[in-house]
Amino acid sequence: MNTIQNHMIITFGFLLMITFSLDSKGSTPETAKSIIQKMEDQMRGESSYFELTMTTVRPRYTREVTMKSWSLGDDYAMILITAPARDKGTAFLKRAKEIWNYVPSIDRMIKMPPSMMSQSWMGSDFSNDDLVRESSILKDYDHRILREEIFEEYECWVLELRPLPESSIVYDKVTIWVSKDFYLQLKVENYDEDGFLVSTLTFSDIKEMDGRIIPTVMEMVPADKPRQKTLLKYVNARFNIPIEEAFFSVQNLTNIE
Amino acid sequence: MRAVAFLTAVLLLSSSLMAQDYSGTSPSKVRHGQLSLNGYFKDMPSLSFYRGGEMEWSNILQNRLNFSYRNRQFRLAIELRNRMLSGDMVTDYGPFLEEMLKTDNGLVDASFVPFSNKNVMMHSNFDRFFIDWRSNNWQIRAGRQRINWGLNTVSNPNDLFNTYSFFDVDYEERPGADAIRVQYFTGDLSRIELAIAPQEKSKESVAAVMYAFNTSGYDLQFIAGYYRHKLAVGTGWAGHIKNSGFKGELTVFNGLEDQDSLVLVGAFSVDHLFGNGIYGMVEVLYNGGHKGFDPDLLMLMEPMSADNIFISKYAVTATAMYPISPLFSASLAGMYMPDISGYYIGPNLSYSLLTNLDVSLLAQYFSLNDADIPEMLAVYAQLKWSF
Numbered sequence: 001m002n003t004i005q006n007h008m009i010i011t012f013g014f015l016l017m018i019t020f021s022l023d024s025k026g027s028t029p030e031t032a033k034s035i036i037q038k039m040e041d042q043m044r045g046e047s048s049y050f051e052l053t054m055t056t057v058r059p060r061y062t063r064e065v066t067m068k069s070w071s072l073g074d075d076y077a078m079i080l081i082t083a084p085a086r087d088k089g090t091a092f093l094k095r096a097k098e099i100w101n102y103v104p105s106i107d108r109m110i111k112m113p114p115s116m117m118s119q120s121w122m123g124s125d126f127s128n129d130d131l132v133r134e135s136s137i138l139k140d141y142d143h144r145i146l147r148e149e150i151f152e153e154y155e156c157w158v159l160e161l162r163p164l165p166e167s168s169i170v171y172d173k174v175t176i177w178v179s180k181d182f183y184l185q186l187k188v189e190n191y192d193e194d195g196f197l198v199s200t201l202t203f204s205d206i207k208e209m210d211g212r213i214i215p216t217v218m219e220m221v222p223a224d225k226p227r228q229k230t231l232l233k234y235v236n237a238r239f240n241i242p243i244e245e246a247f248f249s250v251q252n253l254t255n256i257e
Numbered sequence: 258m259r260a261v262a263f264l265t266a267v268l269l270l271s272s273s274l275m276a277q278d279y280s281g282t283s284p285s286k287v288r289h290g291q292l293s294l295n296g297y298f299k300d301m302p303s304l305s306f307y308r309g310g311e312m313e314w315s316n317i318l319q320n321r322l323n324f325s326y327r328n329r330q331f332r333l334a335i336e337l338r339n340r341m342l343s344g345d346m347v348t349d350y351g352p353f354l355e356e357m358l359k360t361d362n363g364l365v366d367a368s369f370v371p372f373s374n375k376n377v378m379m380h381s382n383f384d385r386f387f388i389d390w391r392s393n394n395w396q397i398r399a400g401r402q403r404i405n406w407g408l409n410t411v412s413n414p415n416d417l418f419n420t421y422s423f424f425d426v427d428y429e430e431r432p433g434a435d436a437i438r439v440q441y442f443t444g445d446l447s448r449i450e451l452a453i454a455p456q457e458k459s460k461e462s463v464a465a466v467m468y469a470f471n472t473s474g475y476d477l478q479f480i481a482g483y484y485r486h487k488l489a490v491g492t493g494w495a496g497h498i499k500n501s502g503f504k505g506e507l508t509v510f511n512g513l514e515d516q517d518s519l520v521l522v523g524a525f526s527v528d529h530l531f532g533n534g535i536y537g538m539v540e541v542l543y544n545g546g547h548k549g550f551d552p553d554l555l556m557l558m559e560p561m562s563a564d565n566i567f568i569s570k571y572a573v574t575a576t577a578m579y580p581i582s583p584l585f586s587a588s589l590a591g592m593y594m595p596d597i598s599g600y601y602i603g604p605n606l607s608y609s610l611l612t613n614l615d616v617s618l619l620a621q622y623f624s625l626n627d628a629d630i631p632e633m634l635a636v637y638a639q640l641k642w643s644f
Contacts, residue, residue: 063612115501115530249446251440
């Protein structure tokens with residue numbers, strides 16, 4: 001059953017990557033919507049390659065998973081676990097709504113149930129909604145500019161997002177801080193229907209990677225457990241890489257390094 | 258000796274392939290291959306309890322070494338499993354156990370007992386050694402490898418080459434087969450595979466082809482071949498019903514000489530990850546090749562054959578896994594075998610002590626309604642350091 005556990009841990013990271021590889025198009029001058037649009041565009045290209053680490057921090061321990069990921073558009077993604085030793089070589093392939101997992105020790109490909117895609121991993125500080133939300137951050141919300149303020153030395157717009165009635169988003173309200181210079185997402189606060197803060201996402205360590213200015217560290221802290229968090233750190237990034245659909249194949253899944 | 262000769266051949270062949278890879282390229286453009294070594298050390302003490310109060314203990318200290326060299330096209334893998342067995346298992350069944358461990362079911366004898374006395378037995382087994390070559394849509398692998406055609410989690414009627422035992426908690430890598438396997442990838446999600454696993458007694462050989470592809474959210478595969486002097490034809494699928502995974506495998510075997518020996522082995526399963534984090538799976542198995550039940554504790558852990566894959570004719574298996582925290586997970590497997598009125602329960606608790614250090618506690622309870630082994634409870638602890 002350990003394998004299954006590993007699947008979940010890794011799937012979590014995988015879903016996170018999918019989150020970051022979601023696309024959006026079109027632009028108009030600074031309305032709430034166009035700010036969100038540009039923020040999305042900044043964080044990704046049509047295709048991308050990332051090397052990253054995901055760290056789960058708890059009062060008494062931390063655990064780190066290191067990964068490489070490739071993505072193309074909304075539909076194609078591949079992830080390879082490079083550490084820890086126990087999970088090294090484990091890989092994931094996503095094509096549209098299907099996910100396969102490769103387990104090197106038994107040289108086996110496992111087709112994941114669709115429910116794996118829409119749920120997240122128990123131990124993490126991200127909820128399902130955090131992961132799937134971004135796919136519809138433009139379409140499923142009403143956006144409005146609340147105010148402008150300085151946050152962490154950056155001039156920011158503060159936007160309020162309220163889910164549309166037909167969406168299945170669990171949060172009642174989401175507040176986002178977006179920097180004016182590079183349209184960088186700097187902070188996200190998620191609120192429940194009673195107006196209480198559920199979790200806070202902060203983005204930091206803003207750097208140039210492959211010619212783009214992006215926040216390279218993302219930190220999720222649940223409001224009721226301030227001593228625990230999940231950190232996602234980009235070590236290397238490349239955008240608009242020459243990569244084709246054929247890269248996201250069964251042959252590559254079982255041979256990727 | 259044959260094993261040594263085979264390994265030498267593999268090494269020679271690989272070094273010549275490596276040489277080819279480097280030839281014709283200027284030093285600055287040489288693509289360096291990657292050498293890697295990984296594996297683990299694991300200790301697994303266990304206690305077994307039988308009806309009537311009899312108790313046995315044993316310990317298995319295990320070391321796994323996976324050597325690999327790879328470059329863009331080529332890969333060489335040699336994986337060694339070393340185990341130091343001790344306890345009542347060795348004291349009580351010494352000669353029988355030694356004989357069993359020495360026996361390598363493959364074409365190449367790569368299983369050794371380098372040392373044994375009445376208390377301790379050392380077992381070494383090269384359970385993977387192959388060379389792999391890849392170019393465009395082709396991939397060819399020769400040597401001892403795992404040819405995994407199974408799609409289900411527990412029972413794999415499509416797994417013609419390397420059947421495994423669900424009850425063998427010590428062997429997470431599962432056995433391999435001495436074979437040549439050619440894969441031709443006809444598309445991103447489709448491929449044709451041909452695999453041949455010859456045996457010294459030709460009638461025990463296996464040779465089969467598989468065509469696998471993906472359509473409408475389903476992975477589908479068709480297999481046909483020669484299985485130990487039987488004709489084998491089968492199909493398998495992995496797809497979904499709504500949000501649950503739905504998988505199945507069916508294989509029909511028919512004796513080449515005894516035309517009336519048609520046997521069907523089939524299993525299908527459904528799995529789901531629930532919103533509360535519980536992962537559940539249910540599988541139903543029909544093992545048409547069942548030939549009566551002769552329980553033997555050591556044999557329970559041994560793989561059977563594709564045309565008689567389990568100790569009963571019918572089996573229903575349910576498993577559940579729950580991650581209590583990022584470090585701690587619990588799982589439970591239950592199995593019911595109606596035709597032999599048997600059942601099995603296997604709980605498992607796993608905890609990650611440090612990044613590469615895992616500890617787990619597991620148990621296996623068998624109620625087999627059999628005169629020799631009516632009931633057995635085995636409790637295992639496991640400490641594993643991966644590197």
